[in-house]
Amino acid sequence: MAAPTAYSLIATDLDGTLLRGDDTLSDRSLAALARVADAGARHLVVTGRPAPRVRPLLDDLGCEGLAVCGQGAQVYDAGANRLLWSVTLDRELAETALEKIEAEVGQVYAAVDQDGVDGLTLIEPGYLMPHPTLPALRVERRVDLWCAPISKVLLRHPHLSDDELAATARSVVGSLATVTMSGPGTVELQPCGVTKATGLALAAEHLGLSPERTIAFGDMPNDIPLFDWAAHGVAMANAHPELKAVADEITLSNEDDGIAVVLERLFPDARGR
Numbered sequence: 001m002a003a004p005t006a007y008s009l010i011a012t013d014l015d016g017t018l019l020r021g022d023d024t025l026s027d028r029s030l031a032a033l034a035r036v037a038d039a040g041a042r043h044l045v046v047t048g049r050p051a052p053r054v055r056p057l058l059d060d061l062g063c064e065g066l067a068v069c070g071q072g073a074q075v076y077d078a079g080a081n082r083l084l085w086s087v088t089l090d091r092e093l094a095e096t097a098l099e100k101i102e103a104e105v106g107q108v109y110a111a112v113d114q115d116g117v118d119g120l121t122l123i124e125p126g127y128l129m130p131h132p133t134l135p136a137l138r139v140e141r142r143v144d145l146w147c148a149p150i151s152k153v154l155l156r157h158p159h160l161s162d163d164e165l166a167a168t169a170r171s172v173v174g175s176l177a178t179v180t181m182s183g184p185g186t187v188e189l190q191p192c193g194v195t196k197a198t199g200l201a202l203a204a205e206h207l208g209l210s211p212e213r214t215i216a217f218g219d220m221p222n223d224i225p226l227f228d229w230a231a232h233g234v235a236m237a238n239a240h241p242e243l244k245a246v247a248d249e250i251t252l253s254n255e256d257d258g259i260a261v262v263l264e265r266l267f268p269d270a271r272g273r
Helices: 014-018 027-038 051-061 091-105 142-146 162-176 196-207 221-229 241-246 258-266
Strands: 009-012 042-045 066-069 074-077 082-086 109-114 121-123 150-156 178-183 186-190 214-218 232-235
Touching: 009 014, 009 196, 014 178, 014 214, 014 258, 027 042, 027 258, 042 051, 042 066, 042 196, 051 066, 051 074, 066 196, 074 196, 082 196, 091 142, 091 150, 091 162, 091 186, 109 142, 142 150, 150 162, 162 178, 162 186, 178 221, 196 214, 196 221, 214 221, 214 258, 221 232, 221 241, 232 241, 232 258
Parallel strands: 009 042, 009 214, 214 232
Antiparallel strands: 066 074, 074 082, 109 121, 109 150, 150 186, 178 186
16 A cells, blocks of 8 residues: 555654663654554664664564664674674774874763674773663773774763763764764764665665655654655654754654654544544
């Protein structure tokens, strides 16, 4: 059955967007996504979380298809539990980037997401996980972060705001890495040129879908490339001002089922399911 709207691909961020603050999905959001699937449109999660940290949420969604993870560094096949595509951040470049940032702002605290479907999140002393529900393994020294291939580095500063840290990182890192800000306390370094948009483009091509028929939902500056790629970008009410400035539409917050509100308008029969 053909989708009854102009959109055949619905791309959603997770944290601050589809998920509520307690990392759960509302019944209303699940019902709206189920109606979208029944209508023939595809829903793809496009998240900064690495594949191992997304798998339980995909199970809750009943998703056995693709998901874009790790800020676009991974295209994950949930049904087969394998990565169709992944790119890693060179660990020597990551170390150099960290040195350049610390030369400007003093000590930062770092963590890494390892590559692979069973990759770990490693955190150095002093780093606090922005999502305490996500599992992480503390290491004794920074050098231990580089023990295996990584998809990205996560940074926190004891005093600077996320905006200040991200701006400084961008000014000194150059082509060593792409700098993103994906949530409170989450400034990240990922492979140069890799964004949510590059990952979604790969997944969409695999599925035979196009940006012209894509609607995207997000809440943070790391979703800006996603909005640039999609035909229509919807920011949550709780979104960062930078994302709201480029959004085509602003919906309610993630706590108020903002995604469901839009999908119920586009797929009217979703209401009440």
